[in-house]
Amino acid sequence: xxxxxxxxxxxxxxxxxxxxxxxxxxxxxxxxxxxxxxxxxxxxxxxxxxxxxxxxxxxxxxxxxxxxxxxxxxxxxxxxxxxxxxxxxxxxxxxxxxxxxxxxxxxxxxxxxxxxxxxxxxxxxxxxxxxxxxxxxxxxxxxxxxxxxxxxxxxxxxxxxxxxxxxxxxxxxxxxxx
Amino acid sequence: xxxxxxxxxxxxxxxxxxxxxxxxxxxxxxxxxxxxxxxxxxxxxxxxxxxxxxxxxxxxxxxxxxxxxxxxxxxxxxxxxxxxxxxxxxxxxxxxxxxxxxxxxxxxxxxxxxxxxxxxxxxxxxxxxxxxxxxxxxxxxxxxxxxxxxxxxxxxxxxxxxxxxxxxxxxxxxxxxx
Numbered sequence: 001x002x003x004x005x006x007x008x009x010x011x012x013x014x015x016x017x018x019x020x021x022x023x024x025x026x027x028x029x030x031x032x033x034x035x036x037x038x039x040x041x042x043x044x045x046x047x048x049x050x051x052x053x054x055x056x057x058x059x060x061x062x063x064x065x066x067x068x069x070x071x072x073x074x075x076x077x078x079x080x081x082x083x084x085x086x087x088x089x090x091x092x093x094x095x096x097x098x099x100x101x102x103x104x105x106x107x108x109x110x111x112x113x114x115x116x117x118x119x120x121x122x123x124x125x126x127x128x129x130x131x132x133x134x135x136x137x138x139x140x141x142x143x144x145x146x147x148x149x150x151x152x153x154x155x156x157x158x159x160x161x162x163x164x165x166x167x168x169x170x171x172x173x174x175x176x177x178x
Numbered sequence: 179x180x181x182x183x184x185x186x187x188x189x190x191x192x193x194x195x196x197x198x199x200x201x202x203x204x205x206x207x208x209x210x211x212x213x214x215x216x217x218x219x220x221x222x223x224x225x226x227x228x229x230x231x232x233x234x235x236x237x238x239x240x241x242x243x244x245x246x247x248x249x250x251x252x253x254x255x256x257x258x259x260x261x262x263x264x265x266x267x268x269x270x271x272x273x274x275x276x277x278x279x280x281x282x283x284x285x286x287x288x289x290x291x292x293x294x295x296x297x298x299x300x301x302x303x304x305x306x307x308x309x310x311x312x313x314x315x316x317x318x319x320x321x322x323x324x325x326x327x328x329x330x331x332x333x334x335x336x337x338x339x340x341x342x343x344x345x346x347x348x349x350x351x352x353x354x355x356x
Contacts, residue, residue, distance in 0.1 A: 003240035003318040014192035017215040018293055032316055036242040037195045039217055062181040063291040064214040070291055107336035111289045113241040113248055115196055138210055140181040158285035163341040170348035
């Protein structure tokens with residue numbers, strides 16, 4: 001069935017630092033009219049970097065919305081108009097110091113399709129060369145190298161809650177057959 | 179390392195329909211001061227309902243932020259103060275008509291921990307009894323029953339982009355050994 005909703009009128013309700021919010025008046029497929037609130041986000045990239053021993057690199061940051069330190073796959077926001085592939089290379093290098101010889105796109109993740117336009121481009125990076133991390137001046141993180149099997153265990157035990165990391169680790173595990 | 183960021187001052191920047199936005203002035207772990215913009219969301223539930231033949235139930239809705247119809251696991255927002263377990267039972271019943279005899283919590287997913295407080299409670303539901311779907315008046319969706327192996331294929335091919343669905347399907351696949 002076609003449930004397309006058509007915008008009748010847009011209100012730019014909030015213009016923020018990272019996100020904007022629009023509240024559109026839309027016509028539903030039964031011709032009823034309602035409001036759709038949308039968080040507009042530039043999107044981002046996420047990288048599962050696997051070395052020759054099937055270990056994966058993860059980073060630990062303080063995530064202010066949850067007031068928690070979280071372990072996640074390296075990731076970052078897209079600049080406006082930026083292509084995802086160079087952004088993935090940049091974020092992996094900045095956060096971990098790694099360069100990768102082979103990049104395999106693993107598709108896109110819509111993190112919250114009910115209310116947010118955030119779209120993450122997920123990559124598998126292999127053929128790794130180690131260098132020095134160079135995060136942004138006010139970006140603080142720890143890097144660790146963990147066997148993929150152990151990361152799968154952490155996903156299954158609930159130690160990893162970040163959705164992109166759960167998806168990226170389980171995709172990598174199927175690709176590597178672990 | 180401890181990278182805790184402490185709020186110095188809060189601005190309630192936007193009060194919306196589903197989300198609010200706060201922009202807090204925070205002190206970083208190096209004593210620098212910056213702003214943290216946070217999308218405040220009530221959180222939600224997501225259910226991987228598996229029948230005796232290892233088929234999973236999915237729903238298709240129009241997702242206005244992407245102007246796309248998406249296939250997703252049954253899911254829904256929490257009401258303020260609502261416990262996730264009854265919400266999961268309610269959403270599964272409303273969207274698919276299913277009741278489940280056994281419920282296994284699969285932990286929580288943080289959909290966008292960099293900027294959003296959305297936390298999804300993921301469940302595996304088994305021992306299914308079929309009934310009649312009864313979605314909200316202005317909620318339009320199709321329901322399908324798909325073998326778990328086929329859903330894994332759709333995740334791996336990129337046909338499924340919704341992050342909670344990718345996570346839930348791959349968690350269920352590991353549990354069922356497919």
